[in-house]
Amino acid sequence: xxxxxxxxxxxxxxxxxxxxxxxxxxxxxxxxxxxxxxxxxxxxxxxxxxxxxxxxxxxxxxxxxxxxxxxxxxxxxxxxxxxxxxxxxxxxxxxxxxxxxxxxxxxxxxxxxxxxxxxxxxxxxxxxxxxxxxxxxxxxxxxxxxxxxxxxxxxxxxxxxxxxxxxxxxxxxxxxxxxxxxxxxxxxxxxxxxxxxxxxxxxxxxxxxxxxxxxxxxxxxxxxxxxxxxxxxxxxxxxxxxxxxxxxxxxxxxxxxxxxxxxxxxxxxxxxxxxxxxxxxxxxxxxxxxx
Amino acid sequence: xxxxxxxxxxxxxxxxxxxxxxxxxxxxxxxxxxxxxxxxxxxxxxxxxxxxxxxxxxxxxxxxxxxxxxxxxxxxxxxxxxxxxxxxxxxxxxxxxxxxxxxxxxxxxxxxxxxxxxxxxxxxxxxxxxxxxxxxxxxxxxxxxxxxxxxxxxxxxxxxxxxxxxxxxxxxxxxxxxxxxxxxxxxxxxxxxxxxxxxxxxxxxxxxxxxxxxxxxxxxxxxxxxxxxxxxxxxxxxxxxxxxxxxxxxxxxxxxxxxxxxxxxxxxxxxxxxxxxxxxxxxxx
Numbered sequence: 001x002x003x004x005x006x007x008x009x010x011x012x013x014x015x016x017x018x019x020x021x022x023x024x025x026x027x028x029x030x031x032x033x034x035x036x037x038x039x040x041x042x043x044x045x046x047x048x049x050x051x052x053x054x055x056x057x058x059x060x061x062x063x064x065x066x067x068x069x070x071x072x073x074x075x076x077x078x079x080x081x082x083x084x085x086x087x088x089x090x091x092x093x094x095x096x097x098x099x100x101x102x103x104x105x106x107x108x109x110x111x112x113x114x115x116x117x118x119x120x121x122x123x124x125x126x127x128x129x130x131x132x133x134x135x136x137x138x139x140x141x142x143x144x145x146x147x148x149x150x151x152x153x154x155x156x157x158x159x160x161x162x163x164x165x166x167x168x169x170x171x172x173x174x175x176x177x178x179x180x181x182x183x184x185x186x187x188x189x190x191x192x193x194x195x196x197x198x199x200x201x202x203x204x205x206x207x208x209x210x211x212x213x214x215x216x217x218x219x220x221x222x223x224x225x226x227x228x229x230x231x232x233x234x235x236x237x238x239x240x241x242x243x244x245x246x247x248x249x250x251x252x253x254x255x256x257x258x259x260x261x262x263x264x265x266x267x268x269x270x271x272x273x274x275x276x277x278x279x280x281x282x283x284x285x286x287x288x289x290x291x
Numbered sequence: 292x293x294x295x296x297x298x299x300x301x302x303x304x305x306x307x308x309x310x311x312x313x314x315x316x317x318x319x320x321x322x323x324x325x326x327x328x329x330x331x332x333x334x335x336x337x338x339x340x341x342x343x344x345x346x347x348x349x350x351x352x353x354x355x356x357x358x359x360x361x362x363x364x365x366x367x368x369x370x371x372x373x374x375x376x377x378x379x380x381x382x383x384x385x386x387x388x389x390x391x392x393x394x395x396x397x398x399x400x401x402x403x404x405x406x407x408x409x410x411x412x413x414x415x416x417x418x419x420x421x422x423x424x425x426x427x428x429x430x431x432x433x434x435x436x437x438x439x440x441x442x443x444x445x446x447x448x449x450x451x452x453x454x455x456x457x458x459x460x461x462x463x464x465x466x467x468x469x470x471x472x473x474x475x476x477x478x479x480x481x482x483x484x485x486x487x488x489x490x491x492x493x494x495x496x497x498x499x500x501x502x503x504x505x506x507x508x509x510x511x512x513x514x515x516x517x518x519x520x521x522x523x524x525x526x527x528x529x530x531x532x533x534x535x536x537x538x539x540x541x542x543x544x545x546x547x548x549x550x551x552x553x554x555x556x557x558x559x560x561x562x563x564x565x566x567x568x569x570x571x572x573x574x575x576x
Contacts, residue, residue, distance in 0.1 A: 107376055175413040179477070182371055183427040183484055184403025193430050197417040 043269065050266030053259035059267070063229050069256060073249075073264055075231050079146070079240035080215065082232055083225060086150025087214055091157035092207055098158070099165020099206070104191055106166070115166075122159040129155045130220035138224060146232065146239035149225025153217060157210040164209060168202020169195055205279050212275045216268060218243035242268050321385075322347040322488055322518035323368055328382035330363050330372055337363045338547040341382075343537055345488075350510055350519045352533035352555065354526060356570070359539045360547025361522045362410075365490045368520065369405045370398040386488055403431065406481030406489040406517075411497050412473035414465030414480070421461040423476055424448060427484035443483055451479035452509050471502025478509065482517070489513065491521040495528065507532045526571055530559050538567050 057072040064071025098118070102111055133152035138144055172195050180190040196203070218241075221227070226238040227248060233239075242264055249261035321344040328341045338360035345351050353361045366372040367380055370391060384391050391401045414423045424444045428435055435443065444461070448454040453475040457468065465476050474494060481489060491510070495503040510519055510532050523529050529536050536559070537552040551558060551567045562568045 173413070175409055175411060176415060178371060178374065178407075179409065179413045179415065179480075180426070180430065181374060182369055182402055182405075182407035182409075183430065183480070184399055184401075185427070185430040186399055189430050189432070194415055194417075194426075198415070200417075 046262065046266050046269055050262040053263030054266065058260060058263055062231065066254070073240070073242070073245045073260060075228065076240040076242045076245040076264070079225070079228070079232055080242045082146055082239060083149045083153055083241055084211055084215060086146060086235065087153035087157050088211065090151060090154035091161055091210060095158045095161025095210065096165050096203060098162040100169060100191065100196070102162065102166040103169035118159045118162050126156055126217055127219040130223050133220065134223040141236065143236060144224060144226035144238040145236045146225060147235045149221050149239060149241065152220035152224045153214040156217060156220065157214050160210040160213050161206045164206025165203050168199040168206065171202065172198045201282050205283050208275055208279045208282070212272050215272055216243055218247055321345055322387065323520065324385040326383040328364070328367055328380070328384060330367055330380050331378060332375060333377035336546050341549045343549065343552055345518060345520060346535065347518050348514055348516065349535055350514045350521060350533045351535040351537065352529035353520065353522045353537045353539060354524070354529050355539035355547070357524060359541040361539050362492050364539065365492060365520055365522055368488065369407050369490055370401045371407060373398070403484055404487050406484060406486035408477050408481055408489065408491040408494045410493045412470055412477055414473050414476050416464070416466045418465055419462050420457050420465050420468070420476060423465040424479045424483050426480055447479040447483040450482050450513065451475045452505065453479055471498050471505060474498060474502065474506060475509065486517065488518045488520065491519065493522055493524065530555055538570065540566055540570070
């Protein structure tokens with residue numbers, strides 16, 4: 001039916017196609033713009049609001065007592081760094097090893113189950129993770145602590161690291177593994193010395209994605225790290241964190257605290273943005289080595 | 292010296308001991324002896340009842356249409372077939388006087404005495420030219436002093452006719468070489484473990500004619516001290532490089548069987564089986 005019509009009125013058919021083509025293009029561009037606009041608005045608004053609160057004191061000094069001008073939240077930046085370090089110390093080994101397991105030995109039913117739970121863990125609300133860490137660490141230790149905060153963050157980080165590691169290793173071509181096995185190299189040596197180095201860029205990406213993911217988390221820290229107005233006092237004591245501090249300052253009635261919260265949000269956002277740019281750089285070189 | 296299994300790695304000696312007792316049954320006269328070999332992928336049988344005796348220091352070609360199981364066949368000689376999940380093997384294969392499917396034979400030890408070159412050049416992407424050649428001994432944990440390792444790398448790059456082209460870029464990534472050079476690098480890498488048998492699975496199918504010619508030339512040179520089995524879908528190539536040719540064909544059931552095995556010249560000029568004749572005259576495949 002369609003082809004005679006085409007033969008009779010080719011110009012019309014072509015015109016219709018062109019219109020559909022144009023319309024779809026406009027639709028896709030509009031959707032992209034709609035997706036990117038909020039990001040640009042957020043970045044722009046935080047930049048405008050946060051820029052004039054930026055100061056060296058913000059990242060080097062302790063909070064000033066209420067009512068006194070100045071001060072900063074250096075303790076929160078140090079605290080966030082410690083929390084991320086604790087989380088990474090737990091999540092990187094567990095996540096990377098799980099990823100290696102899933103990729104290399106996860107073909108069976110147990111692998112599928114594990115993969116399913118990893119995906120479920122990704123979707124667990126972070127406040128719930130905070131409650132879990134509270135029950136496991138805060139209650140028995142009878143204190144809010146950097147350790148429990150880091151532990152909560154690590155639970156959020158593990159699935160990201162595990163799945164990106166798995167994907168990175170699965171992208172290592174079968175023929176590379178076979179080349180190694182065919183040389184008479186043991187399976188474990190092949191995984192450790194051939195497969196993992198080949199997928200390393202992807203594993204590093206996973207680690208960085210994990211860090212980017214947790215550095216802005218607030219909810220899991222509420223009942224774990226708790227926040228603190230002092231420099232860190234060890235892993236078993238409450239500790240400040242940037243997102244927590246932003247939250248506390250934002251709900252306070254003081255305008256200079258609001259200003260500091262905006263500035264801290266700007267710094268946090270730039271750090272995460274920087275991390276993402278670094279991830280892109282790593283993946284790009286990664287693709288080059290794999291090819 | 293007869294290289295065919297004359298120097299099985301120590302790890303294999305124990306496993307080989309029973310076979311030794313029955314040395315008459317499995318003489319080391321052939322470099323590779325395949326007895327009623329069958330192989331499965333899960334429930335699907337890929338090859339069946341293949342028996343072949345491959346003479347030492349010769350080039351043997353395995354030809355046949357796509358999907359007839361020729362790659363499966365040579366992967367069984369390296370115990371690489373079983374790496375695929377669900378894959379299994381029946382029958383016996385001797386490499387030299389080692390029964391490679393005897394219970395207790397370590398596949399890793401088998402693979403150290405059989406080299407494999409794959410269809411697509413696959414140098415290790417994270418390693419330099421030098422490291423690629425040294426990979427076998429190194430990853431197997433041999434502690435070789437630097438000087439000896441340098442010698443080993445140079446000797447095998449020379450054997451693969453690649454030394455002159457890469458001697459100034461040993462530190463460069465192996466993946467930076469051209470396709471033909473990469474494939475010769477892979478040959479050097481396989482030779483560096485000093486295999487008695489070198490299996491080549493369509494080693495030229497991804498290469499241009501000049502690189503193909505180089506590798507064919509190389510195969511003829513290497514046949515002086517290594518037994519080579521090459522799978523190829525290119526009959527001209529089989530007739531150029533090999534002394535013996537095996538023709539494998541999948542029946543209507545999709546299972547590959549050996550149709551004919553003879554001296555290459557004989558097989559291409561006076562094939563005994565009408566199916567061989569049909570194939571080499573281009574009537575199918």
